[in-house]
Amino acid sequence: MSTSQTTTTDHHPALAHQFDSMEQQQDASTFGMWVFLLTEIMMFGGLFTAYLIYRLKYYPAFVAGSTSISVSWGFANTLVLIGSSFTMAMAVWSAQTGRRKGQVWFLIGTMILGAAFLGVKAKEYYDKWDECHIPGHVIGKGFNTWGGCEVKNPKLGNIADEIREKDPKVPEVAAVQIAKQTEIFFSFYFAMTGLHAFHMVIGLGLLTWLLLRAKSGEFGPSYYTPVELGGLYWHFVDIVWIFLFPLLYLISRHQHGA
Amino acid sequence: MSEQSHSHPSPGLYVVILLALVVGTCLTWGIAFKDLGIWNPVVALTIAVIKAVLVILFFMHVYYSNKLTKLTVAAGFFWLMIMITMSLSDYLTRTFLPR
Numbered sequence: 001m002s003t004s005q006t007t008t009t010d011h012h013p014a015l016a017h018q019f020d021s022m023e024q025q026q027d028a029s030t031f032g033m034w035v036f037l038l039t040e041i042m043m044f045g046g047l048f049t050a051y052l053i054y055r056l057k058y059y060p061a062f063v064a065g066s067t068s069i070s071v072s073w074g075f076a077n078t079l080v081l082i083g084s085s086f087t088m089a090m091a092v093w094s095a096q097t098g099r100r101k102g103q104v105w106f107l108i109g110t111m112i113l114g115a116a117f118l119g120v121k122a123k124e125y126y127d128k129w130d131e132c133h134i135p136g137h138v139i140g141k142g143f144n145t146w147g148g149c150e151v152k153n154p155k156l157g158n159i160a161d162e163i164r165e166k167d168p169k170v171p172e173v174a175a176v177q178i179a180k181q182t183e184i185f186f187s188f189y190f191a192m193t194g195l196h197a198f199h200m201v202i203g204l205g206l207l208t209w210l211l212l213r214a215k216s217g218e219f220g221p222s223y224y225t226p227v228e229l230g231g232l233y234w235h236f237v238d239i240v241w242i243f244l245f246p247l248l249y250l251i252s253r254h255q256h257g258a
Numbered sequence: 259m260s261e262q263s264h265s266h267p268s269p270g271l272y273v274v275i276l277l278a279l280v281v282g283t284c285l286t287w288g289i290a291f292k293d294l295g296i297w298n299p300v301v302a303l304t305i306a307v308i309k310a311v312l313v314i315l316f317f318m319h320v321y322y323s324n325k326l327t328k329l330t331v332a333a334g335f336f337w338l339m340i341m342i343t344m345s346l347s348d349y350l351t352r353t354f355l356p357r
Contacts, residue, residue, distance in 0.1 A: 042338065048342070075287045082283065085279075093272070228319075235317045235318045242313070246305075254298065
């Protein structure tokens with residue numbers, strides 16, 4: 001090794017000095033990406049654990065909060081995100097097999113589905129604003145008057161009334177109490193879906209970067225690590241949503257219908 | 259180690275996984291409206307775990323990865339389980355003993 005004058009033309013341009021081979025480099029990168037994803041699992045895991053503890057403690061409020069969000073939009077968004085995971089997997093496959101056009105179109109498809117997911121999420125957030133369900137209920141409907149919901153709606157939107165409509169035996173005081181406790185549910189709802197949506201935004205940024213590199217024909221069978229790792233990130237975000245959907249949208253749905 | 263990382267799944271397999279995920283999502287949605295008592299969240303989470311495992315094994319290529327990657331992934335979920343079970347074993351048993 002030391003006797004011959006090695007130049008950059010001897011190896012793949014993407015191979016870094018510290019690695020013996022492209023395989024070793026990819027193995028190291030994959031390992032590193034998974035270690036990063038483990039920290040992500042523990043971050044979301046902390047939220048999931050806190051969610052479980054509070055759900056056990058304030059179950060009626062979690063039911064009331066959960067049934068106030070639209071299960072149809074949540075269901076549709078789950079399908080959108082699963083579809084985007086499929087197009088992402090296909091983008092990685094296209095890179096592995098050296099299909100440049102395939103990479104570009106599947107990456108664009110993934111970005112369109114990701115943007116659609118965020119659009120639906122924005123619509124759902126707007127509905128919560130409109131219904132005075134934002135935790136703290138000091139902001140919400142009535143754009144120009146901060147505190148509009150506090151003044152107009154001390155019962156946290158329509159939740160107390162809905163509880164009594166479904167079960168007239170519940171005293172008003174208890175219904176208002178449960179309605180106030182739904183703020184705990186909505187805090188988890190916004191923290192968890194918000195952190196998830198933030199990851200989606202970062203993911204769209206990563207996809208844009210991958211798209212530009214894929215367009216220039218940088219990836220092929222011998223080097224596709226960035227697409228592979230971008231895919232790992234995107235699928236991880238999909239998995240978080242796979243758990244968020246049943247936990248946030250489907251608490252005791254059978255009691256209340258769609 | 260490097261031999262394994264060369265093999266990758268085909269689009270056909272990805273389509274099968276996609277269909278399984280869609281079926282799982284529809285099942286979760288449909289079953290949520292049936293009254294199964296305490297089993298509702300259990301069924302919903304079981305389907306979610308199956309869907310997550312499919313994504314991890316095939317979309318994320320862990321099934322085709324080397325042992326180091328497999329061990330890393332398993333360790334991550336093992337640690338997550340420690341956090342959840344130990345936290346809940348505290349909160350769920352607090353009422354077992356009289357004050």
